[in-house]
Amino acid sequence: MLTKAFAAQSATTPFAPHTIDRRAPGPKDVAIEILFCGVCHSDLHTARGEWPGTQYPCVPGHEIIGKVMAVGKEVSRFKPGQIVGVGCMVESCRTCAQCHDGLEQYCDGPIGFTGTYNGPVGGGPNTYGGYSAAITVDEHFVLNINHAEKDLAAVAPLLCAGITTWSPLKHWGAGPGKKVGIVGIGGLGHMGVKFSHALGAHTVAFTTSTGKVADAKALGADEVVVSKDDAQMKKHLNSFDMILNTVAAPHNLDAFTALLKRDGTMALVGAPSTPHPSPAVFNLVFKRRSIAGSLLGGIPETQEMLDFCAKHDITCDIEMIKMQDIETAYARMLKNDVKYRFVIDMASLK
Ligand code: NAP
Ligand code: ZN
Ligand code: ZN
Numbered sequence: 415m416l417t418k419a420f421a422a423q424s425a426t427t428p429f430a431p432h433t434i435d436r437r438a439p440g441p442k443d444v445a446i447e448i449l450f451c452g453v454c455h456s457d458l459h460t461a462r463g464e465w466p467g468t469q470y471p472c473v474p475g476h477e478i479i480g481k482v483m484a485v486g487k488e489v490s491r492f493k494p495g496q497i498v499g500v501g502c503m504v505e506s507c508r509t510c511a512q513c514h515d516g517l518e519q520y521c522d523g524p525i526g527f528t529g530t531y532n533g534p535v536g537g538g539p540n541t542y543g544g545y546s547a548a549i550t551v552d553e554h555f556v557l558n559i560n561h562a563e564k565d566l567a568a569v570a571p572l573l574c575a576g577i578t579t580w581s582p583l584k585h586w587g588a589g590p591g592k593k594v595g596i597v598g599i600g601g602l603g604h605m606g607v608k609f610s611h612a613l614g615a616h617t618v619a620f621t622t623s624t625g626k627v628a629d630a631k632a633l634g635a636d637e638v639v640v641s642k643d644d645a646q647m648k649k650h651l652n653s654f655d656m657i658l659n660t661v662a663a664p665h666n667l668d669a670f671t672a673l674l675k676r677d678g679t680m681a682l683v684g685a686p687s688t689p690h691p692s693p694a695v696f697n698l699v700f701k702r703r704s705i706a707g708s709l710l711g712g713i714p715e716t717q718e719m720l721d722f723c724a725k726h727d728i729t730c731d732i733e734m735i736k737m738q739d740i741e742t743a744y745a746r747m748l749k750n751d752v753k754y755r756f757v758i759d760m761a762s763l764k
């Protein structure tokens with residue numbers, strides 16, 4: 415099925431209209447008309463060739479909300495007309511221990527999980543993502559959406575920004591009695607603040623942008639720290655159970671590890687294209703602190719997060735854009751000027 419999309423033809427070429435071919439639904443496939451797609455910093459890293467391995471033309475987008483157009487004959491969970499979501503993965507081996515545990519993002523199969531965009535499929539071009547009018551996905555990787563129709567654009571970023579913060583917060587036990595820091599109040603970070611607060615943790619937001627202090631409180635932070643201000647940072651020494659670091663650029667990690675209490679963990683989810691300065695070992699060994707990492711979230715926990723959000727009326731704070739405005743959106747993202755996620759209205763592509 416020929417499908418309208420927006421693609422980058424090289425790391426330095428601006429996005430432009432492009433036509434891609436979507437497969438007709440096989441027995442287990444769901445064909446989806448895309449209504450909204452969030453704009454993740456990973457889209458920018460990939461399209462601009464900041465991470466290795468981008469294949470061009472590149473059609474990013476992995477925060478997809480759409481309407482089912484057709485389903486294969488073995489599909490049981492979805493029917494035409496239903497509103498569904500697709501996140502960062504569209505396939506995995508389904509047989510390894512990770513897939514068995516519902517953590518497909520850590521798939522041990524020969525190629526790991528298949529990303530919704532730029533994912534190798536063997537032979538043909540890499541996968542094309544949500545900056546397009548439609549997508550065909552195996553039902554295993556399609557999520558149920560239970561939010562009200564008016565909220566659908568603001569639900570789209572839950573499919574990456576939401577699950578990528580939810581998964582580590584749950585894994586490291588954010589909840590009542592815990593002090594949790596969220597570093598970087600962008601697309602991921604603003605959801606980290608909302609989730610940490612909703613899970614009952616004492617939540618501290620760290621930002622480099624003084625203009626985001628009031629917003630961070632409104633998002634649910636109990637305290638907000640301007641991380642460039644040493645005096646503000648010092649007040650929190652040795653006090654955090656967990657810090658979730660979403661920053662998209664290399665920075666000094668020591669300033670944050672020093673804030674962890676004994677046995678505390680800083681989980682990195684931000685994935686800058688060049689390394690952070692090497693962290694100081696003394697900061698880690700003296701209080702048995704850890705620096706860890708976390709990738710996306712599995713399909714079962716993504717559904718759990720979406721259901722939690724529908725029940726607790728949680729959505730993302732978004733600014734809607736047209737597909738044609740994607741270059742401006744990327745430029746603003748690089749200036750930390752996003753409140754707090756751009757979402758593309760796919761009607762603009764038609
Ligand atoms: P984003 O919306 O651009 O937010 C990143 C935030 O980091 C900025 O808003 C800014 O917040 C802060 N920041 C940026 N540059 C900084 C610097 N030099 N020093 C300190 N803070 C800085 O990006 P995003 O979409 O949330 O993505 C964040 C990162 O996570 C990206 O690298 C992305 O690729 C990665 N990611 C990882 C996963 C995963 O599974 N691990 C999944 C999705 C995305 P303040 O203005 O508050 O300082
Ligand atoms: Zn993402
Ligand atoms: Zn697997």
